[in-house]
Amino acid sequence: MVDLPRAYISKMQPLFGAEADAIFAASQDPPLSGLRMNTLKVNPVDFSTLWKNQLDQKVPWCPSGALIHGDSNLGKHPYHAAGLYYLQEPSAMSAPEILAPQPSERVLDLAAAPGGKSTHLAALMQGQGLLVANEIHPKRAWELAENLERWGATHTIILNETPDRLAEHFGAFFDRVLVDAPCSGEGMFRKSEAARRDWSPALVQGCAARQADILRQAARLVRQGGYLVYSTCTFNPQENEQVILRFVDESTHPQDESTHPQDESTHPQDERAQSQISKFEILEIEPRPGFDHGRPEWAPGAPPELRRTVRIWPHRSPGEGHFVALLKKSETIAPSWTNGVRPRWSNLDKETYKLFTEFCQAALKISFDPERLALVGSYLYRLPEGSPDLAGLKVVHPGWWLGTFKKDRFEPAHALALGLRADDAHQYLDFQAEDPQLAAYLRGETLTSQGEAGWLLVCVDGFPLGWGKRGRIEVKNFYPRGLRFY
Helix, strand or coil, X not given: CCCCCHHHHHHHHHHHHHHHHHHHHHCCCCCCEEEEECCCCCCHHHXXXXXXXXXXXXXXXXXXXXXXXXXXXXXXCHHHHCCCEEECCHXXXXXXXXXXXXXXXXXXXXXXXXXXXXXXXXXHCCCCCEEEEECCCHHHHHHHHHHHHHHCCCCEEEECCCHHHHHHHHCCCEEEEEEECXXXXXXXXXXXXXXXXXXXXXXXXXXXXXXXXXXXXXXXXXXXXEEEEEEECCCCCCCCHHHHHHHHHHHHCCCCHHXXXXXXXXXXXXXXXXXXXXXXXXCCCCCCCCCEECCHHHCCCCCHHHHHCEEECCCCCCCCXXXXXXXXXXXXXXXXXXXXXXXXXXXXXXXXXXXXXXXXXXXXXXXCCHHHEEEECCEEEECCCCCCCCCCCCEEECCEEEEEEECCEEEECHXXXXXXXXXXXXXXXXXXCCCHHHHHHHCCCCEECCCCCEEEEEEECCEEEXXXXXXXXXXXXXXXXXXXXX
C-alpha cells in the first residue's frame, strides 16, 4: 500500500477534479519498467531475434523502447554489459524523442546523470555531431560517464559544471538543449518511497525557483533558431506550466536591471542573464498515443499556447507522470556574451604517437586521425568533430577515451572496446550469451584460447564486451574490476 502525502492530496485533488481518484489509484499499481534498445549497435528487429526474454509491448512515443515486467535482473545480462540496451522508465523516453536531435548538430544535455536521456540523444544523433553531457554533481558525473561508455557513444564530451558557467563559457553555441530539471518527483511516487517521504510544499516551491534559474541559463546556450526541451517527472503545475509561463513571459518582456535592485542573494551576472534572455515560443508537439495536453488553466494568465506542452498520466499511459515542453528561440535581444569557442587540436609527441600506432597496427583494422587525438596526462582521447575549447571547465572526458600510456606501452581503454565493432579488431573471441566461458570472463577470470598472441576483443553474440590479451594459450582478462559480475 502506497501512502501518498496528505498535503499533496489536499493540493492536487481540486486540480485533478473528476480524474483525481483514478490518478491517486494509479499510485497503487505496480510501477512499469522499460528497455530502450541501442540503435548505435543493433536495430530493433535484430535485437528481437537475439533477445530471449519477452518484450510485452512497444513504448508508444519511442520506436526503440519496449515495456518489461517482472524482476528478471536485466542489469546483469551480458547484453546490458555490451551496451545493447538501457533500462529506463518509459515516460523518460519522451523528452529526447521530442527534442529530435539531428546527426550533424551540437546538442547539450544540461542535467544529464545518470545518462538515460544522454544515451538516447546519442543514438538519435547516430553517433555523429557533438553531444555535450553535463552533470553538476561530481559523483553522478562519473556514473554518467560509465553509462555513456557502455553505450558506445564516441562523439560525446562529459562535463561537471554549473549551468551558469557553461553559459558564460559557450554562449549561444548549441542547436538543441535538453533540460531534464530536478523536481519534486510526484510522478515517481508509486516507485519511490524517498520521493513520497521527502515531498513538501516547500520542496515544490524550491524546485520551481531552481528550475526557473536553470532555464534562464539554458536559454543563453541555445543558438538563434535553436530548440530547448524542458521536462520534469512531476505533476505539480508550479514546476511545469507555471515555470514555462514565467520563462516565456520573461523572454518576451525582459526585465530592466534598474527595476530590480540587488540584494545579498543576487549576483550581477544573474541579473544580466535575465535581461538578455532571447524570445522563445512554445511549439506544438507531434501527437502520440499516451500524450495529453498541458493545462493553461493551472497557470493564471497563461496563453492558450501552453496547451501545446505535453503531460503523460500513469492512469492513461504506460509510464509514470511526466511533463514536456518544446520551445524555439526565435530572436536575440541585445546579447552581450560571446561563445568563447575555438577549435582545439592536441597533437602527440612522436614517441607517444608511435606507441599508439603500433597498438593500432597490431590490434585494429581501423586508424585514427592524429589531428583529433588529445593527450590529457597519460590518457589518450579522440575528440569529437568540431570539438570546442574546454579551457577552464571541469572536464570528466573531453571525448572518446582510447586508452592509457604506461611505461613503454599503450593499454586500450574499456571505452575503446565498447565503441568498436567486432570486425574492427584483428582478433576477437565470440561467445553466446549463455556460454559459461563468457560468465567467467565477466567475473574477471582468465580464459583459455589458442591463437596469435596479442590484444583481442571479447564479444557476446558479435558485440564487444571488453579486452583480453592472449599469451601462449591463456587470455589475460582486462574486464574492469568495478564492473565484474560476482
